Amino acid sequence: MRISHFKVGEQGLNRFFGPLEAKIMDVLWNEKEVSIKEVQLKLEEDKALSFNTVMTVMNRLVEKGILVKTLQGRTSKYRPVQSREVFMDTQSKELTHELMDQFGSIAVTHMLDAVEVADPELIKQLELRIKQWKKDLP
Numbered sequence: 365m366r367i368s369h370f371k372v373g374e375q376g377l378n379r380f381f382g383p384l385e386a387k388i389m390d391v392l393w394n395e396k397e398v399s400i401k402e403v404q405l406k407l408e409e410d411k412a413l414s415f416n417t418v419m420t421v422m423n424r425l426v427e428k429g430i431l432v433k434t435l436q437g438r439t440s441k442y443r444p445v446q447s448r449e450v451f452m453d454t455q456s457k458e459l460t461h462e463l464m465d466q467f468g469s470i471a472v473t474h475m476l477d478a479v480e481v482a483d484p485e486l487i488k489q490l491e492l493r494i495k496q497w498k499k500d501l502p
Contacts, residue, residue: 370459380455384421392431397443
């Protein structure tokens, strides 16, 4: 699944989703498999939302391939296609590839500059990866 819009000025899930989509995804990743009513009740702890609004957004997330909808009796249950961790890993990988395609080595330079306080373990992993790449060169 590919998210087509990444919002630089936002935080967390709002970088990938609209505000209500992000809240719904947060509920689903915490609850695993829930009905529209269960999501609505959870979200209403912060703000009143109509059932139809929540249903529309959840069904759009199904259409986008982010949620899966199954029928249990007369109730539709929804669950995320991927765990939060897999989703974030996939999206960060996609974003990194897009940055590399668009900006090349300058993107790597900026990423390294952004690491103000380098974690010694991260440096060790980078060194090992670079050694491996050098070994694999023709």
